[in-house]
Structure formats: C-alpha cells, structure tokens
Amino acid sequence: MKNTIPTLLLDKKKCIQNIQKIFNKTKRNQVKFRPHFKTHQSIEVGNWFKEYGVNAITVSSVKMAKYFSNDWKDILVAFPVNILEIKEINELAEKLKLTLLIENIEALSYLASNLTSPVYYYIKIDIGYHRTGINPKDENIIEQLMRFKSDKLNFIGFLGHAGHSYKCRSEKEILEIHTESITVLKNLKSKYISEFPNLLLSTGDTPTCSIAEDFSGIDEIRPGNFVFYDLTQNNIGSNSQAEIAVCMECPVVAIHNERNEVIIYGGGVHFAKDFLIHKEYGTIYGLVVNNTDWSQSIEGCYIKSLSQEHGILQVSDEFLHSLTIGDTVHILPVHSCMTANSMKEYVTLDGDVISRL
Amino acid sequence: MKNTIPTLLLDKKKCIQNIQKIFNKTKRNQVKFRPHFKTHQSIEVGNWFKEYGVNAITVSSVKMAKYFSNDWKDILVAFPVNILEIKEINELAEKLKLTLLIENIEALSYLASNLTSPVYYYIKIDIGYHRTGINPKDENIIEQLMRFKSDKLNFIGFLGHAGHSYKCRSEKEILEIHTESITVLKNLKSKYISEFPNLLLSTGDTPTCSIAEDFSGIDEIRPGNFVFYDLTQNNIGSNSQAEIAVCMECPVVAIHNERNEVIIYGGGVHFAKDFLIHKEYGTIYGLVVNNTDWSQSIEGCYIKSLSQEHGILQVSDEFLHSLTIGDTVHILPVHSCMTANSMKEYVTLDGDVISRL
Numbered sequence: 001m002k003n004t005i006p007t008l009l010l011d012k013k014k015c016i017q018n019i020q021k022i023f024n025k026t027k028r029n030q031v032k033f034r035p036h037f038k039t040h041q042s043i044e045v046g047n048w049f050k051e052y053g054v055n056a057i058t059v060s061s062v063k064m065a066k067y068f069s070n071d072w073k074d075i076l077v078a079f080p081v082n083i084l085e086i087k088e089i090n091e092l093a094e095k096l097k098l099t100l101l102i103e104n105i106e107a108l109s110y111l112a113s114n115l116t117s118p119v120y121y122y123i124k125i126d127i128g129y130h131r132t133g134i135n136p137k138d139e140n141i142i143e144q145l146m147r148f149k150s151d152k153l154n155f156i157g158f159l160g161h162a163g164h165s166y167k168c169r170s171e172k173e174i175l176e177i178h179t180e181s182i183t184v185l186k187n188l189k190s191k192y193i194s195e196f197p198n199l200l201l202s203t204g205d206t207p208t209c210s211i212a213e214d215f216s217g218i219d220e221i222r223p224g225n226f227v228f229y230d231l232t233q234n235n236i237g238s239n240s241q242a243e244i245a246v247c248m249e250c251p252v253v254a255i256h257n258e259r260n261e262v263i264i265y266g267g268g269v270h271f272a273k274d275f276l277i278h279k280e281y282g283t284i285y286g287l288v289v290n291n292t293d294w295s296q297s298i299e300g301c302y303i304k305s306l307s308q309e310h311g312i313l314q315v316s317d318e319f320l321h322s323l324t325i326g327d328t329v330h331i332l333p334v335h336s337c338m339t340a341n342s343m344k345e346y347v348t349l350d351g352d353v354i355s356r357l
Numbered sequence: 358m359k360n361t362i363p364t365l366l367l368d369k370k371k372c373i374q375n376i377q378k379i380f381n382k383t384k385r386n387q388v389k390f391r392p393h394f395k396t397h398q399s400i401e402v403g404n405w406f407k408e409y410g411v412n413a414i415t416v417s418s419v420k421m422a423k424y425f426s427n428d429w430k431d432i433l434v435a436f437p438v439n440i441l442e443i444k445e446i447n448e449l450a451e452k453l454k455l456t457l458l459i460e461n462i463e464a465l466s467y468l469a470s471n472l473t474s475p476v477y478y479y480i481k482i483d484i485g486y487h488r489t490g491i492n493p494k495d496e497n498i499i500e501q502l503m504r505f506k507s508d509k510l511n512f513i514g515f516l517g518h519a520g521h522s523y524k525c526r527s528e529k530e531i532l533e534i535h536t537e538s539i540t541v542l543k544n545l546k547s548k549y550i551s552e553f554p555n556l557l558l559s560t561g562d563t564p565t566c567s568i569a570e571d572f573s574g575i576d577e578i579r580p581g582n583f584v585f586y587d588l589t590q591n592n593i594g595s596n597s598q599a600e601i602a603v604c605m606e607c608p609v610v611a612i613h614n615e616r617n618e619v620i621i622y623g624g625g626v627h628f629a630k631d632f633l634i635h636k637e638y639g640t641i642y643g644l645v646v647n648n649t650d651w652s653q654s655i656e657g658c659y660i661k662s663l664s665q666e667h668g669i670l671q672v673s674d675e676f677l678h679s680l681t682i683g684d685t686v687h688i689l690p691v692h693s694c695m696t697a698n699s700m701k702e703y704v705t706l707d708g709d710v711i712s713r714l
Contacts, residue, residue, distance in 0.1 A: 004439070005439070038665060060665060061666055079610070079622070079667070080620060082361070083682065083683045084361035084608045084685075085361050103611055104612070106681065106682035106683070107683075131620070131667060131669060132613070135615075251439045253437040253439050254437045254461060255461070256489070259487075265418075265439045268631075269695070269698050272629070273629065273695070308698075309417045309418055309436055310488060310489065312488060325463035325467075326440045326463070326467065338625055338630075341665075
C-alpha cells in the first residue's frame with residue numbers, strides 16, 4: 001500500500017531494538033537511563049521505554065514536559081531555564097518531579113522568588129561543545145550556584161552535553177571526546193563530592209552513548225536521537241544504516257530524463273533542511289533506499305535540493321528508468337529529529353498512525 | 358508585553374501595505390492577481406486580499422487547497438499534479454474551480470480516466486529555473502499535452518516560475534531574468550494563440566513581481582512571499598528591510614560575555630534552517646533588530662547557528678551589556694515561508710493570535 005502524500009514511516013521493530021541496545025548498555029554499566037524524548041516527542045513511542053523499566057525522561061522545552069506530564073513523573077528539561085515560563089514551570093513542579101538546568105545566578109534568583117513548588121536543578125557545564133554552559137574553570141560561579149540557599153531549589157549535580165561529538169567521523173574520535181568530556185565532569189565531582197555526597201553527573205549525546213562502553217563515574221545518560229538514528233549519525237559512525245528506524249515515503253510527480261532528475265512531493269516543510277556532505281555525492285538532503293529494505297541504498301540516488309514542497313532527486317539511469325509518475329520513493333532523512341518535527345506523525349509498517357507533539 | 362516563548366509577530370499594517378503595493382501594480386498593468394498563499398497559509402490573512410477584489414488564489418499542495426476551499430472558489434495548485442491524491446482532487450473539483458499543473462502525459466492520462474468533475478490545467482514550462490517544467494523547445498510534448506482530448510480536462514495556458522531570480526543581487530539582474538523568462542512564455546503564446554484563442558500566461562515569483570513594471574503579454578501573476586518578505590528577499594533586492602512584516606520574538610536564556618554570544622530559546626524547529634551569506638557577518642540565520650522598529654538592525658548582532666531549540670546569537674559589546682536573562686530579542690527571519698510554516702501561528706502587534714494551516 002502506497003502512501004499518497006509525504007509520509008514518515010516508522011519501523012517499530014528497529015526502534016525497539018535501538019532502545020534495547022542502549023538500555024542493555026546502561027544495565028551493564030549501572031548508569032541511569034534518562035532518555036531524551038525530543039527526537040520522537042510521542043507518548044506512544046515513549047511508552048515503549050516503560051517496558052525496560054525507564055521511569056525518568058529528558059525533554060528540551062517546558063512545552064514538551066507538559067505534553068509528557070500525564071505519563072511521566074520525573075522529567076528533566078535539559079535547556080537553560082526560560083524564566084518567562086514560570087507559570088508553566090510551577091504547574092509542572094506541582095504535579096511531578098521536575099529538574100531544571102541552571103547556568104546563571106539571575107535565573108536561580110528569579111526561581112527562588114517565584115517558585116511555588118520545589119524543583120531540582122543541575123548546573124550546566126560546558127564540557128567542550130561551547131554552545132552553552134559554564135566554563136568548568138569558573139569555579140566561583142559554579143560554587144555560587146551550587147551553594148545557593150532556597151527551600152524551593154535542590155542542587156543535584158552537574159550536567160554536560162558533548163555535542164561536539166557530531167563533528168567526529170570515527171569511533172576513535174568519538175571515544176576521545178567521550179573520555180575528555182566525562183573527565184571534565186568527574187573532576188568537578190571529585191572536588192565537590194565531600195560537600196554534596198549525593199552529587200550526580202549526567203551526560204550523553206547519541207554518538208558517545210552509541211559507541212562508548214565505559215561510563216564509570218557517570219550517574220545518568222540522556223541520548224535521544226538513537227531511538228531513530230539517521231544519516232548524520234551514520235556518517236559520524238554511531239550506527240549502521242540498517243539501524244535507521246524512520247524513512248520518508250514520497251510520491252514521484254515529474255521525471256527529467258535529460259538530466260537524471262526526479263521531482264518528488266516532499267520538500268523543506270517535510271524533510272526540514274539539514275544536509276550533510278556525502279563523500280561521493282557532495283551536499284545531500286536524504287538518500288534513496290530500497291522500498292522494503294532501508295539498509296540498501298540505491299547507488300547514485302539522493303536528494304540534491306529542497307524547496308518548500310519540491311524535492312529534487314539526482315538519480316542513476318537504472319533507477320530513472322524504473323520509475324513512473326505516481327510511484328513512491330523511500331528516502332532516509334539526514335536529521336531524524338528535525339524531519340520528525342516537521343512531519344508531526346509517524347506511520348508504522350502496519351499502517352498505524354502514531355501521533356506526537 | 359513580552360511573549361514568553363518563541364513567537365512569530367506579524368505587523369498587519371506592513372502586511373496590508375505589501376498586498377496593496379502588488380495589487381496596485383497588477384491594476385496598472387491590467388494583469389490578474391492570483392496571489393500564492395503558501396507563505397501565510399492563513400484564512401484570516403487570505404481575507405485581507407478580498408478587500409482588493411482578489412477572487413482567485415494559488416497554493417502549492419492539495420492539502421492547502423482543501424484548507425482554503427470554503428473561502429475561495431478559484432484555486433490553482435501550482436505544483437506538478439500528484440495523481441495519488443485523486444480522491445482529494447475530485448472532492449475539490451466538485452466544489453470549486455480547480456486548476457492543476459501538468460508536465461507529463463502520464464498524469465494527464467491518469468486524470469482523464471479518474472476525474473469525476475472537470476478541472477482546468479496549465480502546462481508547466483521551464484522558463485529558466487530548471488527545477489521542473491517542460492523545456493520550451495520540447496514542442497512535441499507541449500502539443501501532445503495541450504491537444505489532449507478529455508471532457509474533464511480543459512487546457513488554459515502556460516505557467517512558469519522564474520525561481521532563478523532568487524540568485525539575483527540587483528534590480529538589473531532581476532529585470533534581465535524577468536524579460537528573458539516572460540519572453541519564453543510569450544513566444545509560446547504567439548505560436549499557439551490562433552489554435553487556442555483564450556490561451557493564458559501565468560508567471561510571478563516575488564523578486565520579479567516586486568521590481569518589474571512591465572507585464573505586458575502576461576495574463577496573471579502569482580507572487581507569494583511579498584506578503585511578509587524576509588531577509589532573503591531583502592538581500593536579492595525585492596524589498597526594503599522596513600517592509601518585512603514578520604519578526605521572531607525569543608527569550609534570552611544564557612549570556613556568554615567571554616565570547617559575545619547569547620543563547621535564545623528559538624532554534625531550528627522555530628526559525629527553520631534556511632541561511633544566507635551576509636556581506637559582513639558570513640552565514641546568518643536571522644538578524645537582530647530593534648524591538649519596536651524592525652527596520653533598524655542592531656549592528657553586529659545576528660543568529661550564527663541554530664540547533665533544535667537553541668539559537669546562538671553573535672552580538673556586539675553594547676548589545677551584550679544591555680541584555681538580561683528573561684529579556685526577549687527580536688529577529689528578522691531569513692526565509693519567512695519556512696519560519697511561518699514552523700511556527701504555525703502569528704501574533705499581531707495587538708496581541709491577537711492568527712491561525713494557519
């Protein structure tokens with residue numbers, strides 16, 4: 001059965017295998033699994049984690065926390081707290097165990113004066129990505145934040161995100177970043193553990209969590225993208241192409257024999273516009289795969305550009321001649337978080353629709 | 358009143374001025390105005406056009422046509438017809454005057470066999486953009502499509518989209534493309550007008566429609582982006598910065614004095630990820646402007662990168678020192694169509710919420 005409009009297919013079996021793989025790793029390493037739900041943003045997909053005993057999650061916005069708040073009672077909002085959302089934060093803090101991310105005294109002071117229920121907080125440490133977080137050398141600020149006195153605010157530890165692992169292209173590079181970045185956190189723990197005996201360390205981007213095997217000293221990991229994986233993670237070395245659990249299905253609307261191009265209904269509003277530099281094809285926005293076996297790429301076939309609703313495929317002679325107007329093609333996304341966010345729902349291989357935020 | 362989460366502000370006055378500007382041009386040139394609604398995708402914004410006597414619109418998907426189908430009775434779907442949506446096409450054709458875009462015999466034959474109500478069709482001609490459409494030299498195909506006999510299919514003319522005008526950086530370049538691209542259409546009209554005396558020509562991207570003054574020989578224009586404009590159009594030369602009618606408002610969540618960076622709540626899921634190359638700043642994803650006067654950029658302040666929920670601003674010393682956690686900043690989008698598609702609603706300067714598809 002072909003889907004008639006651009007559709008994000010979800011292979012539930014692969015998705016559950018991905019969950020199981022990371023779950024088993026957390027068991028082996030005795031580290032808490034607090035999966036990041038920003039990739040799937042779906043109550044139903046979230047429920048698949050519950051079968052593995054997962055009871056705490058990570059999200060990246062207050063809006064997402066609210067969406068999951070009837071199903072999860074221990075939620076970390078892993079984004080520098082937005083104090084303008086104090087009303088929603090208070091509503092959440094009243095109904096569940098809410099953990100926030102703090103990296104400046106202004107936000108902490110504001111919360112102390114305006115919270116109506118207690119919350120927990122991690123201090124966000126810059127462990128090498130340099131997007132945000134406190135420089136680990138800024139001990140004055142760190143100490144000011146961890147020693148802040150408020151009956152509504154409970155300091156629980158340090159959190160980092162090694163987002164610079166996305167620049168890696170091999171296991172070796174990923175492991176180097178893993179070791180360096182968790183060392184930053186472990187040094188802080190050593191320094192302050194006597195003052196805060198229950199101090200926790202939280203880390204976990206998808207590349208390091210997929211590849212690393214040693215999480216000693218870390219208390220909690222929070223990968224998210226692994227639930228679906230994508231071409232970007234495959235390019236980094238986090239996963240095999242066979243593990244990618246989501247795939248776009250798009251109708252063919254025009255065929256240009258003279259330049260080996262195919263126009264699909266499926267553009268920037270469907271795929272989003274993340275791209276990657278493929279070693280053979282240059283800039284690509286997706287890879288064409290076999291309709292029923294997404295581990296098999298169709299040689300020489302990829303999205304070369306996207307406009308709002310159009311996707312332009314560069315294709316091989318063989319693939320070009322196999323296509324007819326009204327066929328659908330299957331395309332692995334470059335960045336599954338962004339594609340899933342654009343598509344707003346999943347269709348399983350059995351044709352069931354799974355909703356999301 | 359600050360908005361507490363990333364919000365797409367809409368200056369209704371500027372928007373209506375933009376509509377009026379193009380409307381006046383169509384009056385002067387006696388060319389039909391069939392605005393493209395893919396940018397705003399809002400019934401309410403659409404209604405602002407009705408005051409200018411507009412009664413026919415353009416959309417880029419069957420889904421969008423359906424959304425507007427209670428309010429508009431003459432809709433062109435300016436996208437190569439997706440025959441897999443025959444059910445929805447028949448539903449629309451039954452309730453309104455539906456015009457489709459044809460560029461191959463397969464789609465036309467399929468429609469002839471499967472339509473239950475009559476539709477109109479333009480033949481899509483490649484007038485230089487080379488995204489899709491028929492090469493104007495392929496007269497055999499063009500003639501086959503225009504002479505196709507079916508009581509459900511009415512050929513009305515040729516349609517082109519000069520999307521290559523987006524590569525222009527001056528009025529002169531835009532006017533060259535305008536002249537070249539409409540000449541392609543006018544030559545076809547001259548050739549076939551005796552056979553089809555009512556043959557129409559439809560064109561109209563925002564750059565050429567904003568800059569050109571001569572539309573003689575053209576019957577209909579279909580610009581869309583002009584309703585809001587954006588930094589991309591400003592960079593091309595289509596509009597002044599003062600004409601940009603939408604602006605993002607985003608909360609400040611972290612300030613990094615040591616590297617003149619500010620983290621805002623507002624990422625790729627809000628702005629979308631179109632970028633442009635600014636002559637001073639390099640790659641930018643948005644420009645910071647004065648909160649109340651969007652025509653005034655804040656020197657040296659722009660979005661340098663976006664992740665899912667985070668925006669990273671590069672800012673000047675002066676702007677950095679003026680900011681506090683919990684402030685909001687105002688940012689002009691690079692590509693308003695994509696930002697509006699991500700945001701899903703508008704908030705006017707009076708605080709009214711305007712919904713969209």
